[in-house]
Amino acid sequence: MTGLVEAPAKPKEFYLEKQFHATGDAAGLEALKEKYRGRFLDYGDPRTTEVVKGYVMQAVFYQLTGEAFCPEKRCRLYNAHWQEEVLAQLSEPEFCPAHRRRLEALARG
Ligand SMILES: [Zn+2]
Numbered sequence: 001m002t003g004l005v006e007a008p009a010k011p012k013e014f015y016l017e018k019q020f021h022a023t024g025d026a027a028g029l030e031a032l033k034e035k036y037r038g039r040f041l042d043y044g045d046p047r048t049t050e051v052v053k054g055y056v057m058q059a060v061f062y063q064l065t066g067e068a069f070c071p072e073k074r075c076r077l078y079n080a081h082w083q084e085e086v087l088a089q090l091s092e093p094e095f096c097p098a099h100r101r102r103l104e105a106l107a108r109g
Contacts, residue, residue, distance in 0.1 A: 001043060001048070004041055004048065004051060004052070005040075005041055005042060005043055005045075008040075008041075008080055008082055008085070008086050009081060009082050009083060010036065010039070010040040010082075010083050011036060011039050011040070011082075011083070011084060013036075014032065014036050014039075014040070017032060018032055039083065039084055039087070040083035040084070040087075041086065041087065047087065047090060050090050051086055051087075051089075051090070053076075054076040054077075054086070054089055054090075057076050057077065058076070058077055058079075061077055061099075061103075064106055065102070065106075070096055070098075070099055072096035072098075072099075073085060073088065073089075074088060074089060074091070074093075074096065075089070075094075075095050075096040075099055076089050076094050076095055076099075077095065077096075077099055
């Protein structure tokens with residue numbers, strides 16, 4: 001859970017504002033998180049399961065094909081480095097056309 005929340009970067013403005021206000025105290029940090037709520041995954045976030053499905057599919061796909069990641073940002077197999085990229089992957093369609101076809105072929109065996 002810590003990796004899901006802390007590893008992909010939050011919006012740039014979040015860090016700039018955090019630095020500018022030097023919000024070392026818990027209340028200041030909570031206020032800042034509230035301002036940017038929805039733009040990053042937080043502890044207890046209901047979207048967590050969907051995000052994990054994407055990471056699982058990346059691992060499964062790599063095991064099955066030996067191919068890592070996809071250059072299409074909206075594909076679940078894209079290697080997101082920003083929280084907003086992770087969350088953008090949750091909208092339909094789940095996979096880019098190439099990976100959808102690839103997965104359908106794998107499912108047929
Ligand atoms: Zn793809």
